[in-house]
Amino acid sequence: MTNSLINETSPYLLQHAKNPVNWYPWTQKSLTLAVEEDKPILLSIGYAACHWCHVMEHESFEDQVTADIMNRRFICIKVDREERPDLDKIYQTAYQMLNQKPGGWPLNMFLSPEDQLPFFGGTYFPPDARHGMPPFKVVLKRISDHFRQHREELKEHKQQMMAAFSSITENRSSSSTVSLANEPLELAASALQETFDPVHGGFGGAPKFPHPTNLERCLRHAYFCNNEHTAKLLLELCRFTLNRMSEGGLYDHIGGGFYRYSTDELWMIPHFEKMLYDNAQLIPLYLNAAISCDAPEMFATADNTCAWVSREMQSAEGGYYSSLDADSEGDEGLFYIWQADQIKKLVSPLQWKLLKSRYKLSGKANFDGQWHFHALKTIQAVSKENKLDEAAVEKEIAEAQKILLQARTSRIRPGQDDKILTAWNGMMIGAMAQAGDALGKPEYIHSAERSLAFIRKYLWDGSRLKVSARNGKSQLNAYLDDYVLLARGIFELLKVRWSTDDMQMLISLIDSMLEHFEDNEYGGFFFTSDDHEKLLTRLKPDADDAIPSGNGVATQILLIVGHVIGEQSYLDAAEKTLRVLWNSINHYPVAHGSLLSALETHLSPPEIIILRGEE
Structure with missing residues (x-):
């Protein structure tokens, strides 16, 4: 038995196609059905690699009793946040308004049928009472009853919600009197130093994210600022953090690539999903830091990550896949963790001795009775302890890692979200182009070219982009991020090898962005195009989140390309964005x-x- 999601292409939506919940995709048909049946909408947003999305699916959406309540009382709509970041941004914002704290995934919002305004929302709901949270079945019944019994009260609430959305876009009028100066640059540098963790690196405590935009800010400020002391502090902050990340469990020491985030402040145990966009930002960060911080060991981290991307994340046709799941065989991290005896049997006695020393593979295991690789000793310390030169230690450990990687290939792999997203591919095109140039590896440049060729074939019609492609089918009109991140990726590729066709595509992307996304009255860029489906609001995102903000990247690319080709209108649009x-x-x-x-x-x-x- 299947529901309406069976006809979708998104791997995340297809994961839910056999749930007993009568899920619908977000379409005009499903929204109209909610009005006709006068039922509130349960909007559930997640993504394929999300561990807690899988947990809630197993606990609640696969449960017949829960599904019966959902089907009887709600119109249930499932959304892949990677295909519909427009909806995700709107309803994450609404969640923050309702709950006065950041949201997350899975995001479960309850909407009025006639206008899709949210009146209640949450993230993960347990099936039974837990940690002060009521059971999901109880939540469903209470919300349904409240919707039926308090319609007038909900009308008043919706007016407040619309006013709150309107306030987001207020005070956005561009002013020619604004003085664009460097004060925010100094304030940001100070804030990063204040929130830096001097013991373990990174910013703040657990859970700890890599925050590549913050680390890039450190590198850039160190380069541009005139204060030598501040520059040294920021470079050391960046070097220390990047080394702790790559030595820690955030990094896959066997196969390369970074996981999403660390569950602890030590960078030891991650949530094991691997996202294309994280690695697309971390590759150039390590390449740039290797030079700026005089840390050549970082080249190897970038190289190994690129090798993982080429090996495991690129389709036969050239597009880069979106993510690898955290779970395999129903358990998080199972694909990546080891019993000590497993390792010992696979490698030589010397290699085992060196691995045990570097990763402290003795005593109490660090993840559910097994080992997740987290380097606790440097190569230099292992070399000294074992009376071997560093090159020999590095060679033996590298050989052992190859053996373990080969052994790991026989395991059941985590699920892969194999849809090709334009924005994330744009990021990786730029990363691979930079890596190929910096590392002297033309195969990485060729990898970037193959991705761009895929986009030309499936996602670009000569003037407009689509969001995603899978199994030869492309869909959804692209967002601001798609245009600007692809444009920046193409520019990075052009820096390492010239192509007139690519330059023409770059200019077409910028011109289309200006035509369809620019706020012609005040300046800046909306996340959705002028011919996009009408939603609750048209956001103009300015702050960075997991990826750089569309307005930030748009302004960068307008300035850079504007200077290169001498196009004053690009420079004017960039300045107008900064002002607004x-x-x-x-x-x-x-x-x-x-x-x-x-x-x-x-x-x-x-x-x-x-x-x-x-x-």
Whole structure:
């Protein structure tokens, strides 16, 4: 028995196609059905690699009793947040308004049928009373009863919600009197130093995310600032954090690539999903830090991550897949963890001795009675302890890692979300192009070219983009992020090898972005195009989250390409964006790293040298 999701292409939606819940995709048909049946909408948003999404599906959405309540009392709509970030951004914002705290996934919002305004929301709901949370079945009944019995009260609540959404877009009028200066740059640098964890690296406590935009801000500020002491502090902060991340359990020491985040402040035990967008940001970060921080060991981390991308995340046709799941065989991390005896049987006695020393594979195991690799000793310390030179230690450990990688391939793999997303591919195109150039590995540049060729074939019609492709089918009109992140990726590719066709595509992307996404009255860019489906609101995102903000990257690419080709209209649009978002930048500078990078470029325009000729 299947529901309406069986006809979708998203792996996440297809995961729910055999639930007893009568799920619908977000379509006009499902929204109309809610009005006709006068039922509230249960909107559930998640993604394929999300561990807690799987947990809630197993506990509640696969449970017949729970499904019966959902089907009887609600119109249930499932959304893949990676395909519909427009809906995710709106309803995550609504969740914060309702609950006064950040949301997450799975996001479960309850909406009025006639206008899709939310009146209640939560993230993960347990099947039984737990940690002060009521059972999901009780929540469903209470919300359904409240909807039926308090319609007038809900009308008043909805008016307040609409006013709150309207306030988000207020105070966004561009002003020619705003003085664009470097004060936010200094404030952001100070804030990053204040929140830095000097013991373990990174920012704040557990759970600990890599925050690549913050680390990039450290590198850029160190380069641009005139204070030598501040520059040294920021470079050391960045070097220390990146080394702790790559030595820690956030990094896959056997196969390369980074997991989503660490559950502890030590960077030891991660949530094991691997996301394309995280790795697309961390590759250039490690490449740049290797030079800026005089840390050549970081080249190897970037190289191994690129090798993982090429090996496991690129389709036969060239597009990069979206993610690898945290779970396999129903358990989180099972694919990646080891029994000590398993390792000992596979490697040589010397290799076992060195691995045991570097990763402390003795005593109490660090993850559910098994070992997840987390380096507790440096190569130098292992070398000294075993009276071997460092090169020999590195060689033996690398050989052991290859043996373990080969052994790991026989395990049941985590699920893979194999849809190809334009925005994330744009990020990885830029990362692989930079890596190929910095590491002297043309195969990485070729990998980037293959991804771009896939996008040309399936996701680009010469003037407009689509969001995603899977099994030869592309869908959904693209968002701001798709245009700007692909444009930046193409620009990075052009920096390492020239293509007139790619340059023309880059300019077409920018022109289409200006035509369909720019706020012509005030400046800046909306997340959705002018011909997009009408939703609750049209957001103009300025702060970075897991990926850089669309307005930040748009401003960067307008400035860079505007200077390169001498297009004043691009430079004007960039300046107008900085002005309209100036209050937000000043209010919380550290959250606007990508816009701060654009501000630096605006304040210190690059010197352009043009070489003309056949080559």
